[in-house]
Amino acid sequence: MAKATKKQALGRGLSALLKDPENDIKSVDDKNADKVVGNIIELELESIEVNPFQPRTSFNDETLRELATSIKEIGVIQPITVRKLDFNKYQLVSGERRYRASKLAGLETIPSYIRIANDQESLTMALVENIQRQDLDPIEIALSYQRLMDEIKLTQEQLSDRVGKKRSTIANYLRLLKLDPIIQTGMRDGFISMGHGRALINVDEQQKQLDIYEKIIGDSLSVRNTEELVRSLNDKSGATTGTKSSATTTKVPEYVSKGVKEFAEYFGAKIDVKVSPNGKGKLIIPFSSEEDFKRLKKLVNSEK
Structure with a gap:
């Protein structure tokens, strides 16, 4: 308990340092930057803005309330990560659930790791850290991969090295974005799994995708059942259209x-x-x- 109290006191001391205009830290070369960057500091929640690069777009209200209750009882165990924008102004890099739950719990400050980064570095950090640490749905992960490739100009091989995933794994996620938007939404809402989605990718016509999607939900089809249904549909399609020899x-x-x-x-x-x-x-x-x-x-x- 003594160590925790000492650490919190240190965080508050550094917080005071950041509020001193004469000690405004803008780069890692500035005076006292080593005392701030990478350290845990208590920041006022009102001085932190949400990260526009955040890949997670939906938050479950019930689990947020549960986290808020936990924070009221024992505090924020894992600090959030922010980047410094301006004097006493910060932007979230990762930890938006903790940030939202802390506001819900009525906290005024939150323990934070401070980093100094430009927009591209912030985008990379936000996406990579969220992919690695957060329970994102398959479509959110796919969108995060696509955004890294588009905005930072990464190939699938470079992205594989950056996030520590096999290139084939990344390719499988990206292929989900070819599904009909209704099916993507169903995957995000948990009606079907990524395995179902991967099976549906093998159906070329979107209307047929949607027909099978409705059957998956209506008949509670397993991934294997879905794969067999898709295979059967493709075999019949080839036989009736004469497209297969x-x-x-x-x-x-x-x-x-x-x-x-x-x-x-x-x-x-x-x-x-x-x-x-x-x-x-x-x-x-x-x-x-x-x-x-x-x-x-x-x-x-x-x-x-």
């Missing part, structure tokens, strides 16, 4: 159907299989752009 209607051997999943995971793309009656076959790997083609080429070359 006789070679593609041949039953795919079990060793192929199992192995092709590993190819799909590795390349981050849906792999089409064609098998002829004599046992010979082809694997078709699609690409969506020049960059995507170069990515696939790099993956193939890396195995040489």
Whole structure:
């Protein structure tokens, strides 16, 4: 208890330092910056603004109230992270649930880690820290990945290194953004899982996606049931439209159907299989752009 009291007192002391205009710290090279940056400091909640780069867009009211009750009882255990904008003005980098719950609990201050960063660094920190630490839904994660790629100009490989995830994992999340918006909303609201979404990606027509989506909810279909339904739909579609040759209607051997999943995971793309009656076959790997083609080429070359 003595250590906690001493730490809180130190935080309040540093807070007073930040309120002194003569000690306004704007960079890591400024006087007393080493006493502030990276330390836990009690900041007034009214001096902190919400981060516009926050990937989480919805907060559960019930869990916020539960967190607020916990904070009233034992305080904020894990400090939030902020970046300094101006004199006595800060912006959230991570910890918006704790920030909101603290306001709900009636707190005036909150323990905070202070960082100095520009907008791009703040965006990177906010997205990466939230992806790693927060319970984001699959669509929020996918949007965070897409935003990092678009606004910081990262390739999937660079993003993989930045967030510590396999490139195939990132590709699988990004593919969810191709789903109909209604299905994306259903995933965000917890009506279907990411596994259901990944199965629905293999349905090209959006109306058919929506039909299966309604069936998943209405009949409480499992991911495996959904995959079988999608596979059956695609097989019937090929047979009735004449878009598949006789070679593609041949039953795919079990060793192929199992192995092709590993190819799909590795390349981050849906792999089409064609098998002829004599046992010979082809694997078709699609690409969506020049960059995507170069990515696939790099993956193939890396195995040489």
